[in-house]
Amino acid sequence: MPITFMETPVTDKILLAHGSGGRLAYDLIENGFLKPLHNPLLAKLDDSAVFDIGGRLAFTTDSYVVSPIFFPGGDIGKLSVCGTVNDLSMCGATPLYLSVAFIIEEGFSKNDLEKIVESIRRAAKEADVTIVTGDTKVVNRGCADRLFINTAGIGLIPAGVNISGGNARPGDRIIISGPIGDHAIAVLGRREGLSFSTSLASDCAPLNGLVAAMLEVSRDIHCLRDPTRGGLATTLNELARQSQVGIRIEEDSIPIRDEVFGACEMLGLDPLYLACEGRLIAIVPLEVAYAMLAVMRRHPYGKAAAIIGEVEAKHSGTVVMKTTMGSTRIVDMLVGEALPRIC
Amino acid sequence: MKLTSEFRNSKLAGGLLDQIRRHSRRHVRLMEFCGGHTVTVFRYGIRKLLPSTISMVSGPGCPICVTANADLDKAIALAHIPGVIITTFGDMMKIPGSNSSLQEAKGEGADVRMVYSTMDALAIAAENPSKSVVFLGIGFETTAPTVAASIIQAENLGLKNYHVLSLLKVCPPVIHALLDSGQVQLQGLICPGHVSAVTGFLAWEFIAREYGIPCLVSGFEPLDILQAIACLVAQIEKGEAHVESAYRRAVRPEGNIWAQNLLKQVFEPASANWRAIGAVPDSGLKIRKEYAQYDAQTKFEIKTAPPLEPKGCRCGDILRGVKTPADCPLFGNVCAPQSAVGPCMVSSEGTCHAYYLYGDPSD
Numbered sequence: 046m047p048i049t050f051m052e053t054p055v056t057d058k059i060l061l062a063h064g065s066g067g068r069l070a071y072d073l074i075e076n077g078f079l080k081p082l083h084n085p086l087l088a089k090l091d092d093s094a095v096f097d098i099g100g101r102l103a104f105t106t107d108s109y110v111v112s113p114i115f116f117p118g119g120d121i122g123k124l125s126v127c128g129t130v131n132d133l134s135m136c137g138a139t140p141l142y143l144s145v146a147f148i149i150e151e152g153f154s155k156n157d158l159e160k161i162v163e164s165i166r167r168a169a170k171e172a173d174v175t176i177v178t179g180d181t182k183v184v185n186r187g188c189a190d191r192l193f194i195n196t197a198g199i200g201l202i203p204a205g206v207n208i209s210g211g212n213a214r215p216g217d218r219i220i221i222s223g224p225i226g227d228h229a230i231a232v233l234g235r236r237e238g239l240s241f242s243t244s245l246a247s248d249c250a251p252l253n254g255l256v257a258a259m260l261e262v263s264r265d266i267h268c269l270r271d272p273t274r275g276g277l278a279t280t281l282n283e284l285a286r287q288s289q290v291g292i293r294i295e296e297d298s299i300p301i302r303d304e305v306f307g308a309c310e311m312l313g314l315d316p317l318y319l320a321c322e323g324r325l326i327a328i329v330p331l332e333v334a335y336a337m338l339a340v341m342r343r344h345p346y347g348k349a350a351a352i353i354g355e356v357e358a359k360h361s362g363t364v365v366m367k368t369t370m371g372s373t374r375i376v377d378m379l380v381g382e383a384l385p386r387i388c
Numbered sequence: 389m390k391l392t393s394e395f396r397n398s399k400l401a402g403g404l405l406d407q408i409r410r411h412s413r414r415h416v417r418l419m420e421f422c423g424g425h426t427v428t429v430f431r432y433g434i435r436k437l438l439p440s441t442i443s444m445v446s447g448p449g450c451p452i453c454v455t456a457n458a459d460l461d462k463a464i465a466l467a468h469i470p471g472v473i474i475t476t477f478g479d480m481m482k483i484p485g486s487n488s489s490l491q492e493a494k495g496e497g498a499d500v501r502m503v504y505s506t507m508d509a510l511a512i513a514a515e516n517p518s519k520s521v522v523f524l525g526i527g528f529e530t531t532a533p534t535v536a537a538s539i540i541q542a543e544n545l546g547l548k549n550y551h552v553l554s555l556l557k558v559c560p561p562v563i564h565a566l567l568d569s570g571q572v573q574l575q576g577l578i579c580p581g582h583v584s585a586v587t588g589f590l591a592w593e594f595i596a597r598e599y600g601i602p603c604l605v606s607g608f609e610p611l612d613i614l615q616a617i618a619c620l621v622a623q624i625e626k627g628e629a630h631v632e633s634a635y636r637r638a639v640r641p642e643g644n645i646w647a648q649n650l651l652k653q654v655f656e657p658a659s660a661n662w663r664a665i666g667a668v669p670d671s672g673l674k675i676r677k678e679y680a681q682y683d684a685q686t687k688f689e690i691k692t693a694p695p696l697e698p699k700g701c702r703c704g705d706i707l708r709g710v711k712t713p714a715d716c717p718l719f720g721n722v723c724a725p726q727s728a729v730g731p732c733m734v735s736s737e738g739t740c741h742a743y744y745l746y747g748d749p750s751d
Contacts, residue, residue, distance in 0.1 A: 058495035062482075068726045297398075306393075312504070313736065369396045370610050372433025374746040 067275050067379030071283075090287065091210050092132040092270065095202060103138035105129060106197035114161070114192055116232045118246030122161035124322060125194040126168035127251045128273070134253040135269040135325065137208040137260060138200030140172060146180035148193040161192070172251035174198065205264040212267040213288035215358040218334035220327040222255060222341055223248065223349045224300040225277050226319030230308045245304050250323030255346045259327065262340050268328035271321065275379040278317035280326055281364045282378040292364045294354030294376070318379045328356060395609030396432075404614040405437055412441045412621045416575035419709055421563065423450030423737025424608050425578055430746035432610040442617070445572070446742075448562060448665065448707040449580050451527045452479050452735040456661040457695035459555045460485035463524050465692050466553060466684065467498040473516060474500045475509035476524040477531075482734045486696040506538035513542070513550040522684045525554040525673075530582040532556045532673055533647035536654035539675070539682045553684040554675050557660050559583050560591050561671035567599050572709040576620035578613070579605045581635045586651075588643025589633045596629040607635040654679055663731070664704025703730035706739050713743040720744065 062069045079088060086094045093105035107128045114121040126143065133140040145165060149158070169176055227248040234243040252271065259266060268288070272280040277299070285292045301316050309316050323346060329337050334352060341347030354366075364376040420426055426446045429435060435444055448454050464485050467474045474490065481491040481502060494500040499519075503509050506523055513521035525535045535552055542550040559580060566572060579592045584605045592603040602623035606616035616634040623629060633639050651673065660672025675683040684690075700718050705711035713719045713732075723729040725741060732738035 058492065060491055060495050062491070062726075072726070368432045368610075369398050370401050370432040370434065370437060371398055372436050374431065374433045377745050 067279060070274070071378065089209065089211070090283075092135040093138060093200070095136050095138075095209075101202040103133050103136040103200045103202055104197070105132040106195065107132060108193060108195040110190070110193050111232065112190060113232070113235050114157070116235050116247055117243075118227075118231055119249035119322075120161055120164050121192060121194055122164035123168045124249055125196045126165055126172060126174070127249050127322060129196040129198040130168075130172045130174060130251040130253055131271045131322075131325070133198050133200035134251075134256040135208070135271055136200075136202065137206035137256065137266065137269065138202045139257070140174045140198055140200040140251075140253050142177045143169065143174050143196050143198040144178045144180075145176050146195040147182070148189050148195075149181065149183045150189045150191050151183055151186045153191055158192070168251060172253055203260065203264070206260060206266075208266050208269050210268050210270060210284050210287035213284055213290050213292075213328045213356045214267060214330070215290060215356050216331055217267055217328045217356040218331055218352050219281070219292065219294065219354045219356065220329065220334065220338055220341065220350055221272075221277065221300065221353050222252070222325045222327070222347045223321075223323075224302045224305065225272065225321055225324060226301060226305040226309070226316045228322040229276075229319035230305050233308070233312070243304055243308060245302070245308075248321050248323035250346050252323060252325050252346060255325070255341065255344045258340050258344050259337055262337050263329070263333040265333060266327055266329050266337075268326070270326050272324060272326055273320050273322060276316075276318040276320055277326065278315075278364065278376045279379045281376070284326070284328065285364055286362045288356070289361050291357040291360035291362070292354060293357055293367070294364065295367045296369050297367075298351055298353045300349050300351050317376060331355075395607070395611045397611065400611055401614055404611065404618050407618050408442070408614070408621055409439045411618075411625055412439050413625060414575070415441050415443075416621075416624055417443050417445055417573060418576040418578060418617065418620055419445050419447045419572070419574050420578040420606075420613070421447035421449040421559070422578070422580035422583070423453065423735065423739070423742075424581070425449070425606060425613060426739055426742050427737055428608050428610055428613055430742040433746070434610060434613060438617070442621070445574075445709040445712070446706070446739040447709050448566070448662070449528070449559065449583075450707075450732070450735050450737040450739070451531070451557065452483055453703065453707055453731045453738050454557065454562075454662045454665070455483070455526055455555055455731070456663045457486050457697060458661065458692065461487075461692040461695055462690050463553060463555075464488050464490060464493050465690050466522055466688060467493040467500050468496075469520075469688060471519050472499070472688075473512060473519050473521045474498065474524065475503045475512055475521060476500065477504070477526065478502045479735050479737075480524055480526055482728070483731045484698070484728060484734070486693070506534045507541070510538055510541055510545070510547065510550060513547050514545065517549060520549050520551060520687070522551045522553055522688075525552045525556045528557055528559055528580070528583050529586040529647075529651070530580075532558075532655070533586060533644075533650050536650045539654050539679050540650070542682060543679070548681070551682055551684040551687050552675065554655070554673055555660075556655070556673040557662070557671055558587075558657070558673065560587070560594070562662060562665060562668050563592075563595060565665060565668045565671075566708060567595070567601075569708070574601055574709075575624055576602045576604070578616050578620070579603050579631075581605060581607045581612070581638060584633070584635070584639045584643065586644050586647045588641050589631055589639050590641050591643070593631045596631050600629045602629045603631045605631070605633040605635050605639050607638060662707075664707050698729045701730040703732040703740070706732055713740045716740070
């Protein structure tokens with residue numbers, strides 16, 4: 046049956062769900078930001094804006110409000126570098142320069158700030174980017190929750206690379222670079238009032254090295270996207286809509302760690318909607334898919350990469366999944382707020 | 389044994405499906421009572437795998453969906469009382485009452501916190517001695533013992549600022565009411581799994597005896613459901629009606645006596661208001677007089693306007709199994725998860741939500 050979506054917000058207040066990467070967030074971006082600020086670069090809604098100023102530049106920004114700020118496998122500092130590096134990488138750009146801006150709540154521990162800055166330094170070193178500008182604001186107690194970080198970054202796009210969420214074509218294969226949901230569960234496990242013991246670490250990592258290795262196999266990568274808020278399901282839906290194609294995935298082929306599966310069962314979450322901070326989804330032509338997969342599996346951040354499905358001409362804008370039972374069902378975007386402030 | 393993979397084994401599922409297809413002759417309508425079962429049925433596309441002789445209908449087993457608007461309005465009114473911290477399971481946040489939801493109340497400045505356990509609510513009460521912490525007791529026999537335990541623990545800890553708004557319900561009386569209404573004809577019932585872990589599967593024996601309907605208690609994995617359906621078909625084709633458990637790893641005939649005693653200690657049966665079904669005698673759990681100081685209903689004067697029901701919403705008929713979401717004119721266009729008109733579209737165990745989220749791609 047045809048399903049249409051309400052465009053008008055049902056409340057005149059911003060809800061946490063508006064920041065969750067799901068349907069409400071999508072509506073806010075479409076109607077609240079994109080319409081009044083409309084221009085062709087913004088309208089592409091890719092992870093970075095790409096434009097030509099004597100070389101093709103990618104430019105992006107992101108703010109980080111994760112709680113808790115230290116979590117297994119990373120902290121808000123590492124996240125703020127990796128997130129922006131990854132947004133640039135998802136356009137095929139080589140990340141070059143980053144800005145870092147801190148909004149610090151009065152009373153925040155200097156020692157913790159030093160740890161976070163050190164973690165920023167290490168992440169920048171690994172990603173081979175330079176932090177070239179920054180800003181600091183301290184706000185009254187209660188006006189921010191300990192520490193928020195904004196980073197922006199620019200990168201250069203090599204010739205012959207044209208990666209966009211709108212480029213998926215029927216017949217393309219869909220690759221995920223590793224198990225999904227590690228970041229969300231690692232952060233949730235440390236959440237106040239929800240502590241459960243897990244050996245999981247966040248997957249938070251800079252992916253520019255992996256993308257560079259992939260581009261050496263072929264420059265003909267159609268789409269790259271990191272499944273952060275809203276997870277694999279929401280990201281695939283965005284790609285299906287942007288490219289006006291259908292996407293079919295197979296439940297059995299999606300890598301998910303037992304610990305993530307177990308935590309999801311316990312908490313009533315669906316791993317398809319869990320955020321990753323060091324995974325990417327690649328949509329590539331069939332001809333290069335298996336060579337790409339082999340190279341990804343040799344890279345430290347792509348060891349468990351897997352082909353999880355393909356792009357189809359039918360059911361445009363929709364993601365369907367063959368379940369482990371052999372039946373099929375629709376996989377929708379995240380609706381509302383699943384887990385606030387995990388990035 | 390890995391519970392997460394082996395109960396989703398596609399080969400074993402194929403075997404059970406063959407068995408169902410081989411034995412099913414009569415055209416039958418089976419109800420899965422529980423919202424958790426509805427989600428499994430849709431998430432794994434089970435309806436589409438069944439032979440055409442078997443149709444499945446979803447029941448009222450989603451505690452959030454069956455919460456009456458008048459009760460939701462009470463919870464929202466409580467949230468707006470200064471000095472009150474509302475603690476609740478996450479699903480309740482988004483459910484629309486007559487005019488608002490807890491999520492909107494939170495957006496307007498009310499202190500509403502999501503917890504995963506009643507013990508977290510107690511911790512919040514201990515940390516905020518100058519505030520009143522109210523836990524919204526929504527749920528069936530599965531959740532009710534944890535609410536009872538929190539009241540006993542509050543007493544042990546001497547916490548005077550912890551209260552429960554008990555909207556807790558028990559399942560057998562409402563099945564009675566549904567079947568007595570004659571509105572829904574069933575040939576088999578898949579009984580709730582975790583409710584039965586507390587009540588025991590003998591709690592459903594009356595359905596087989598009084599109504600001649602075979603009853604199968606099931607777990608929540610796809611193989612559990614398929615096994616329950618296979619057993620129901622076997623009983624139906626043999627013309628039998630009795631209670632069986634296809635969830636022996638969790639459910640005993642007599643249930644969890646310890647939890648049952650806990651419920652008896654803290655609560656007494658009372659009439660409860662079910663959305664669209666109305667007042668069902670003895671289907672609610674009221675906090676006993678001995679624990680009245682923990683009862684939010686006695687502690688606070690809660691003022692609400694008469695409840696309003698959303699126009700055109702068919703959640704009621706859907707909860708009773710009389711209609712499916714496809715019969716509702718609002719479904720999918722006016723009513724969608726981000727703009728839900730009725731609770732069945734909001735709750736993650738709601739029938740409309742499952743239809744919408746996992747809908748049939750061939751439709």
